[in-house]
Amino acid sequence: MPLPMYYFLAVTAIYILLSWSIYLPYRVMHLHFMSVANMTISGYLGAYAALSWGWPFMLVLVVGIVVGAFVGWITSFAIGDAPTFAVVIVGFTYIYISKTVVENTDALGGTLGLFNIPSIHSDPSTSKLLLLIIVYLFVILMGFLIHRFENSRLGRAASAIFVDHQLAKSFGINVKRTGMFLQTWSSAMGGASGVLYAYLMRNLFPDFFTFHLIGIAMTMLFVGGYATMWGGLLAAPLLWGGPLLFPPEIASWRIVIYGTILVVMLVLKPEGLITRPLVYRIESYFRRRRDRRIPS
Amino acid sequence: MEVFIAQVINGLSLGSVYVLLVTGFNLLLLVALIIHFSYPQVVVLSMYISWTVMNLTGNNIILGILAGILSSIILNMAMAPIFQRVMRNRGQVDINSTLVISMAIGMIVTDILSHGFNRGFPISFSETLAGNQSSLTIGLINISQGQVYTLVVGIIGVSAFFWLLYKTRSGRAFRAIAEDPSGAKQVGIPLLRTGLASYALTGLLGGVTAVLLAVLLGSASPGLGEQVAHKVLAVSIIAGLGNLAGGLVVGLGLGIMEALIQGYVAGSWSNAIAFIILLVVMLIKPRGVFGMKL
Amino acid sequence: MNKKIFVVLLVLLTAVALTGWAGGAQEEAATGAAEEDTGEVVVEEWEIPFLNVLSGPIASIGEYLQWGADRAAQEINEAGGIAGKPVTVKAIDTGMSPEKGSVEMAKIADSALVSMGPVPEPVIMAAMPIAVENGLYSMTATTSYEYAVEFFPWSISWFAPTKEKLPPVVTEWAKMQDLDRVVQFVESYGPWPGMAEAHEIGLEAAGVEVLKQVDVPTDAVTFGPLVVKALEQNPDGIVFACNAEKIAKIIIELKSRGWEDLNNLLVFNSGDAPELYTTGGKQINGTMIYNYTNDALDTPRWNAYKKAYMEDHDGTRPPALSTHYYDAVYMIKEAIEETGVTGDPDKLKEERIKIRDYCNNVKNFEGIQFTWSMSDGVPTDKPLFLFEIQDGDKELVKEVRPE
Numbered sequence: 001m002p003l004p005m006y007y008f009l010a011v012t013a014i015y016i017l018l019s020w021s022i023y024l025p026y027r028v029m030h031l032h033f034m035s036v037a038n039m040t041i042s043g044y045l046g047a048y049a050a051l052s053w054g055w056p057f058m059l060v061l062v063v064g065i066v067v068g069a070f071v072g073w074i075t076s077f078a079i080g081d082a083p084t085f086a087v088v089i090v091g092f093t094y095i096y097i098s099k100t101v102v103e104n105t106d107a108l109g110g111t112l113g114l115f116n117i118p119s120i121h122s123d124p125s126t127s128k129l130l131l132l133i134i135v136y137l138f139v140i141l142m143g144f145l146i147h148r149f150e151n152s153r154l155g156r157a158a159s160a161i162f163v164d165h166q167l168a169k170s171f172g173i174n175v176k177r178t179g180m181f182l183q184t185w186s187s188a189m190g191g192a193s194g195v196l197y198a199y200l201m202r203n204l205f206p207d208f209f210t211f212h213l214i215g216i217a218m219t220m221l222f223v224g225g226y227a228t229m230w231g232g233l234l235a236a237p238l239l240w241g242g243p244l245l246f247p248p249e250i251a252s253w254r255i256v257i258y259g260t261i262l263v264v265m266l267v268l269k270p271e272g273l274i275t276r277p278l279v280y281r282i283e284s285y286f287r288r289r290r291d292r293r294i295p296s
Numbered sequence: 297m298e299v300f301i302a303q304v305i306n307g308l309s310l311g312s313v314y315v316l317l318v319t320g321f322n323l324l325l326l327v328a329l330i331i332h333f334s335y336p337q338v339v340v341l342s343m344y345i346s347w348t349v350m351n352l353t354g355n356n357i358i359l360g361i362l363a364g365i366l367s368s369i370i371l372n373m374a375m376a377p378i379f380q381r382v383m384r385n386r387g388q389v390d391i392n393s394t395l396v397i398s399m400a401i402g403m404i405v406t407d408i409l410s411h412g413f414n415r416g417f418p419i420s421f422s423e424t425l426a427g428n429q430s431s432l433t434i435g436l437i438n439i440s441q442g443q444v445y446t447l448v449v450g451i452i453g454v455s456a457f458f459w460l461l462y463k464t465r466s467g468r469a470f471r472a473i474a475e476d477p478s479g480a481k482q483v484g485i486p487l488l489r490t491g492l493a494s495y496a497l498t499g500l501l502g503g504v505t506a507v508l509l510a511v512l513l514g515s516a517s518p519g520l521g522e523q524v525a526h527k528v529l530a531v532s533i534i535a536g537l538g539n540l541a542g543g544l545v546v547g548l549g550l551g552i553m554e555a556l557i558q559g560y561v562a563g564s565w566s567n568a569i570a571f572i573i574l575l576v577v578m579l580i581k582p583r584g585v586f587g588m589k590l
Numbered sequence: 591m592n593k594k595i596f597v598v599l600l601v602l603l604t605a606v607a608l609t610g611w612a613g614g615a616q617e618e619a620a621t622g623a624a625e626e627d628t629g630e631v632v633v634e635e636w637e638i639p640f641l642n643v644l645s646g647p648i649a650s651i652g653e654y655l656q657w658g659a660d661r662a663a664q665e666i667n668e669a670g671g672i673a674g675k676p677v678t679v680k681a682i683d684t685g686m687s688p689e690k691g692s693v694e695m696a697k698i699a700d701s702a703l704v705s706m707g708p709v710p711e712p713v714i715m716a717a718m719p720i721a722v723e724n725g726l727y728s729m730t731a732t733t734s735y736e737y738a739v740e741f742f743p744w745s746i747s748w749f750a751p752t753k754e755k756l757p758p759v760v761t762e763w764a765k766m767q768d769l770d771r772v773v774q775f776v777e778s779y780g781p782w783p784g785m786a787e788a789h790e791i792g793l794e795a796a797g798v799e800v801l802k803q804v805d806v807p808t809d810a811v812t813f814g815p816l817v818v819k820a821l822e823q824n825p826d827g828i829v830f831a832c833n834a835e836k837i838a839k840i841i842i843e844l845k846s847r848g849w850e851d852l853n854n855l856l857v858f859n860s861g862d863a864p865e866l867y868t869t870g871g872k873q874i875n876g877t878m879i880y881n882y883t884n885d886a887l888d889t890p891r892w893n894a895y896k897k898a899y900m901e902d903h904d905g906t907r908p909p910a911l912s913t914h915y916y917d918a919v920y921m922i923k924e925a926i927e928e929t930g931v932t933g934d935p936d937k938l939k940e941e942r943i944k945i946r947d948y949c950n951n952v953k954n955f956e957g958i959q960f961t962w963s964m965s966d967g968v969p970t971d972k973p974l975f976l977f978e979i980q981d982g983d984k985e986l987v988k989e990v991r992p993e
Contacts, residue, residue, distance in 0.1 A: 205712045
């Protein structure tokens with residue numbers, strides 16, 4: 001596979017995971033940017049474990065997910081049902097704290113960064129292919145779980161909280177527990193993204209996981225559509241891949257382009273490109289075709 | 297003791313920056329019910345416009361100040377329809393979507409400043425405007441004109457807007473429109489005129505803030521707004537969203553706390569300590585110490 | 591039904607991947623169909639990709655780096671090109687994004703003869719492993735030795751190791767100013783804390799007491815607290831290892847608190863950026879600064895460069911880093927001509943190595959500022975200059991050559 005395609009696909013997968021990690025808590029109106037801090041925590045921890053203790057990739061990945069989930073879960077006790085703006089600022093604060101800790105810890109490379117994270121296989125091509133397969137298997141697994149969640153009782157509870165927090169409470173929905181569950185899941189995905197990102201880039205730098213990731217992931221979520229999981233799946237390759245094709249004069253304005261697309265979408269099509277009705281229409285189209293094929 | 301007093305004064309100076317910005321931020325919440333996370337970026341844009349006009353007019357300070365204030369009013373009023381449209385899209389007042397759109401506006405403003413003004417380099421205001429001349433110096437204790445202006449205007453501004461919003465008929469009209477536009481219309485409040493006036497008012501405060509920041513800091517860079525935006529939101533949340541008096545206390549408190557931590561805590565951990573304290577307070581009191589005023 | 595959606599997704603994914611492989615195969619076929627080896631230059635035009643930062647908060651730095659590289663290409667072409675063929679520097683924007691940097695590096699990794707950049711450290715960290723894996727020599731001419739060395743021999747360092755190169759100039763300054771107690775302002779970014787450690791070595795060599803350093807937070811807005819923290823230690827000299835804009839603001843704050851002798855302030859080379867001068871203006875007059883570029887040099891080549899830069903930049907003097915990729919383009923030219931590189935795609939691997947080995951060990955290379963040599967990718971005899979700042983200009987005080 002040509003290298004640009006490999007990197008495009010691998011980074012696309014990371015962005016899909018990141019946009020889903022923001023999508024999930026947004027199901028209960030939480031803009032949970034802590035997943036970016038979880039990327040730092042699990043990414044660095046994983047890289048350190050691989051470099052210093054020789055941990056194999058799969059162990060690093062599992063531990064990264066567990067650590068991400070744990071940090072998210074502990075924090076969710078305080079912000080599981082907090083207002084959106086409080087969740088936002090807690091996320092920002094975690095990003096600052098995790099960055100400062102990394103910068104001040106020599107074992108994590110300090111301000112210079114951490115070099116030479118091992119490949120998952122001795123042959124570079126095999127390593128890339130394996131990593132890509134693992135990344136996409138993880139994306140498919142997460143997509144499957146999110147899809148199951150959406151059609152579950154918990155998913156419907158989340159939708160009710162999104163529409164009317166107070167009304168959902170009055171129907172007996174445990175708002176805090178739902179928020180905690182989604183924030184923990186989101187943090188676990190953030191942790192996984194951090195580990196995968198570390199193995200993809202092979203080096204880590206404290207400025208890798210900062211606000212540019214939030215801006216891009218948020219744009220993907222709202223442009224793709226925040227009401228279904230398919231939005232991030234569509235927007236990640238489009239918004240991340242599109243600017244790669246721009247000529248340099250235009251590409252250098254891509255942040256302005258991202259911002260403008262986001263404003264235009266929020267004003268004209270606030271639910272994003274893929275809306276729930278659109279998903280229902282597509283689903284019923286396939287259902288009708290299936291029904292036609294089955295003789296009555 | 298001399299060092300301690302010097303650091304408290306430094307903290308008040310930093311805190312007054314937060315107070316000015318958080319007052320504008322809270323005002324937008326109160327009169328328009330929008331969470332304008334990127335309000336500091338818009339203020340910095342007004343600083344850049346003021347600088348540009350001063351540059352074009354041979355450092356004419358009056359024109360520079362007017363440009364800063366006018367541009368802020370125009371920018372604020374120009375953004376009004378976007379915010380209003382987003383809030384109406386879901387058929388109900390939705391302040392969370394205003395937070396998202398404000399973040400998008402912040403991305404645009406910061407990148408335009410990185411490209412479009414002074415080739416992306418920081419701007420420096422004329423020494424006649426910058427207020428770093430000392431008013432009082434005793435050993436390490438130093439009070440500059442800029443510090444005095446910003447602190448005094450910050451306190452007067454908060455008091456004036458508090459009075460306007462809670463003690464006058466116009467202020468009640470602003471808040472009524474923000475909270476329940478159709479109800480406000482039914483009781484005879486002219487929606488368009490009052491709505492525009494509320495945005496113009498916050499624009500005016502933004503313009504004054506831009507000028508005061510130019511006086512206090514003497515310079516600005518494309519990233520300045522981003523640097524303080526999260527702290528402004530944190531101050532507002534810790535104080536209680538929309539709580540003007542709370543914003544004043546917490547803004548000054550955060551400034552003093554940062555100055556003391558920077559002054560007394562060794563190592564580059566000082567920043568993390570300030571954030572950890574912020575985080576702990578937010579985790580314990582996610583709805584604010586002084587209570588929300590929405 | 592749901593399964594169908596997943597099946598469609600998987601099919602699409604597989605199709606995309608297969609298309610990618612197919613594209614790769616075509617590229618290889620194209621490479622294979624190259625002209626036969628004649629020993630002569632086979633390209634119509636030399637193209638040097640330059641992974642630069644042309645967007646985001648430090649786009650202004652990328653602009654003048656690009657200007658330097660383009661200027662070199664223009665001069666070379668006017669003088670007949672490289673081995674008789676014209677050269678172009680292809681600007682590739684990476685911004686500050688490691689992800690974009692990786693993809694852009696991947697795009698050129700199997701086809702470029704040689705490349706330049708990336709510029710920001712986060713992008714270097716992400717993109718250089720790709721260059722190394724694919725045997726592409728990429729000239730990282732603005733970063734510290736400590737970053738470049740991680741990717742040797744496939745990168746080059748424009749600077750000697752920090753702890754070897756910096757101490758002598760700091761020692762010279764401390765002795766010249768007869769200092770006893772010095773404090774440093776240090777910001778946590780990339781190589782800067784390491785540079786501060788190198789300053790300490792230089793200060794200790796001059797018999798100076800090094801006071802407790804003042805850490806500058808990245809998001810600092812006002813500088814009173816930091817300045818008070820420094821002044822309460824009663825220093826007679828200060829060294830800055832932080833962002834240029836912040837240095838200017840700290841100096842202004844120091845002056846407002848009665849600091850008079852600006853010769854006793856020393857700014858490190860990363861602070862020698864336009865932000866220092868646009869923010870500091872005349873208020874930083876008298877401050878000392880060290881760097882590798884001598885703005886006061888009086889040679890026809892430098893004067894022409896300086897004049898052209900100032901014409902294109904509203905009278906602003908060329909920033910110190912602006913010459914780095916100018917020299918890099920000339921070094922590539924010399925390498926191609928001296929080693930007989932043809933540009934033949936069939937010989938890509940060996941010709942990449944020829945350029946790499948030539949540049950990493952070039953002797954007496956005539957840069958726009960001075961002549962220097964390299965040993966295994968590290969400069970051996972680059973001088974450092976100590977200046978005094980006056981009205982946005984730098985007046986040479988001393989030249990410090992390595993022993």
